[in-house]
Amino acid sequence: MSKPRTNQKRTAIIYFGVTKQDYLNLVQEKKHSALLEYIQPLLKAQLQADQHQKGCTDQSHYTIHSQRNRYLQGLLGQRETISICRVRCQDCRAVFTVLPSFILRYRRQDADCLGKLLEMNLGMGLTLRETASIYSWMGIEHGWQPSWVWTLVQWLGDLLPVSLLLMRMGLTPPAHLLSDEKFAVLNGEKVYLFLVSQQELIWYGKWMSHTHEDDFNQTIEAFCVEMDGGARSSGQLEADDEYVPISVTTDGWIASQNAWGTAVPEIALIECKLHGNKRVSLSLDDYVKAHPELSLEHLQQVKDDLNSILAAPSLAAFSQRIRRNLVRYRDEPILLKRLNILKDKRFRFTNALKFDDAPAYSAPLDRSMRFLDEKLQSFGQFRAAHAIDPMLNAWAIVNNLRAFLPDAQKAGHSLVQFFGAKVKGIPWMEVLNLCTAGNLQNLIPTPS
Numbered sequence: 001m002s003k004p005r006t007n008q009k010r011t012a013i014i015y016f017g018v019t020k021q022d023y024l025n026l027v028q029e030k031k032h033s034a035l036l037e038y039i040q041p042l043l044k045a046q047l048q049a050d051q052h053q054k055g056c057t058d059q060s061h062y063t064i065h066s067q068r069n070r071y072l073q074g075l076l077g078q079r080e081t082i083s084i085c086r087v088r089c090q091d092c093r094a095v096f097t098v099l100p101s102f103i104l105r106y107r108r109q110d111a112d113c114l115g116k117l118l119e120m121n122l123g124m125g126l127t128l129r130e131t132a133s134i135y136s137w138m139g140i141e142h143g144w145q146p147s148w149v150w151t152l153v154q155w156l157g158d159l160l161p162v163s164l165l166l167m168r169m170g171l172t173p174p175a176h177l178l179s180d181e182k183f184a185v186l187n188g189e190k191v192y193l194f195l196v197s198q199q200e201l202i203w204y205g206k207w208m209s210h211t212h213e214d215d216f217n218q219t220i221e222a223f224c225v226e227m228d229g230g231a232r233s234s235g236q237l238e239a240d241d242e243y244v245p246i247s248v249t250t251d252g253w254i255a256s257q258n259a260w261g262t263a264v265p266e267i268a269l270i271e272c273k274l275h276g277n278k279r280v281s282l283s284l285d286d287y288v289k290a291h292p293e294l295s296l297e298h299l300q301q302v303k304d305d306l307n308s309i310l311a312a313p314s315l316a317a318f319s320q321r322i323r324r325n326l327v328r329y330r331d332e333p334i335l336l337k338r339l340n341i342l343k344d345k346r347f348r349f350t351n352a353l354k355f356d357d358a359p360a361y362s363a364p365l366d367r368s369m370r371f372l373d374e375k376l377q378s379f380g381q382f383r384a385a386h387a388i389d390p391m392l393n394a395w396a397i398v399n400n401l402r403a404f405l406p407d408a409q410k411a412g413h414s415l416v417q418f419f420g421a422k423v424k425g426i427p428w429m430e431v432l433n434l435c436t437a438g439n440l441q442n443l444i445p446t447p448s
């Protein structure tokens with residue numbers, strides 16, 4: 001997924017300003033002196049020596065080699081002709097295409113148009129058909145098929161892994177993780193979508209055919225390898241260092257917990273308290289059915305006793321409450337069974353208390369997954385296994401980068417900004433485009 005295409009090596013992506021006009025002003029000037037002055041330091045920061053010819057000793061001086069026209073389609077029907085420059089290294093004479101960040105390689109539509117189509121389809125729950133219809137209402141391009149929107153989603157998903165994107169936007173790999181798996185359907189068979197997040201922010205998604213421990217082992221290993229690679233290449237980790245998350249919060253699925261322990265032996269396993277509470281409630285229901293003779297008052301006492309355990313403020317208090325209830329209910333097999341499970345899981349239910357940022361509940365990931373749920377419904381079922389991971393990656397990118405809608409608590413901001421990324425007012429599709437070329441921080445001109 002992360003392998004760059006070969007001709008991508010000789011392309012630079014440059015941010016020229018808020019509007020297209022900022023770019024046009026520079027590129028339309030006859031002598032190109034202002035253009036060269038603007039792009040030289042950015043090209044130097046972006047283009048690595050291995051993208052030049054062998055033996056090139058100076059990657060900081062360029063001349064304009066040629067110019068050509070490119071058609072660009074906007075969302076509102078306008079079709080523009082934009083001039084694109086190629087520059088030549090003065091040392092080794094290698095030629096590079098310079099794309100303004102509002103143009104994406106191999107796409108006819110501009111960044112604004114692509115970003116909005118992808119938001120409609122992956123962020124707002126519109127179907128492929130609805131997205132294609134809206135696009136064709138907007139203007140001059142006719143005959144847009146739903147399958148083209150599908151191709152667009154796959155293109156986004158193959159552009160770069162969401163984890164690498166987040167790191168190139170300046171985010172450090174998360175210390176505290178949430179992980180969960182969700183049902184989907186592939187050719188009539190049940191499959192699972194495995195997701196890793198930092199609260200609502202999605203870092204990883206991969207489909208699995210089963211939920212045996214072996215499947216989790218492979219998938220979690222792949223996650224760790226991807227994180228290592230991205231962290232090293234983006235400078236978030238030293239070249240010989242490894243990504244080691246401190247904790248992971250999961251639901252009670254034991255195969256997943258075991259696999260996390262195998263992949264990261266030091267990791268603190270945290271079990272979502274909501275799932276714990278639900279299981280306590282089920283045991284209480286069974287107890288009530290088995291004892292129709294008991295008074296409401298007595299039943300309330302039993303409920304309070306059991307519910308106090310998961311609400312304990314420390315491991316010591318948790319363990320003490322278990323001990324007291326084991327004595328109190330020593331003749332009640334239904335309650336004893338639940339109490340012994342809670343005892344076995346005492347560390348998993350209290351580990352979150354040890355860390356400031358470790359979530360005790362998996363609800364934040366569920367909130368992000370709700371949008372994925374809607375998406376899976378509107379996509380219907382998957383028909384091709386190879387299409388699932390790119391779709392998951394594309395969905396994760398849009399989930400993390402698009403701005404929240406008006407009236408939302410964080411309206412106008414995106415999740416990734418909430419987690420500390422500095423996007424400097426640049427639209428998300430242009431940020432993504434820049435991040436395909438390297439770390440965002442190095443690609444935006446510092447104000448003079």
Ligand SMILES: [Zn+2]
Pocket residue numbers: 052053056057058059089090091092093094
């Ligand atoms: Zn060169």
